[in-house]
Amino acid sequence: MANSKSAKKRIKINKRNNIQNNSYKSLMKSSKKKHLSIIEQHSGDLTDEFKSLINQSLALAISQIDKAVKKKIIHKKTAARKKSSLSRNTFALVK
Known part of the structure; x- marks a missing residue:
């Protein structure tokens, strides 16, 4: 107790x-999940x-x-890793 x-x-x-x-x-997590679900729904299109x-x-x-990075909630390198993963998954499924 204080x-x-x-x-x-x-x-x-x-x-x-x-x-x-x-x-x-x-x-942040929900927007990532929405993005991945959109990709999976339209993967053949x-x-x-x-x-x-x-x-x-x-x-x-x-x-x-x-x-989230701007408000110092996550580290900038964590953000870079998350963005890289998102874009890598996006372009792997779209191809």
Whole structure:
């Protein structure tokens, strides 16, 4: 249990930041899952509409990862690894 006023305040701040960080991580994970599900649903279809849909979902997933890095929720090298994995999976399934 915290004894000083500043320690009590830090506990409150840490709880608030933890909630915010978890929400950003959740958005990042869900956008990645949506992107991969779109690819799997349309894996045999290579129309222009499908390609634009894939590019939009990839851009959204990468954007969510970049926002998490900007807010220092994940490390920039972790983000690079995640983005590389996403794009590698995307272009492997699209080909």
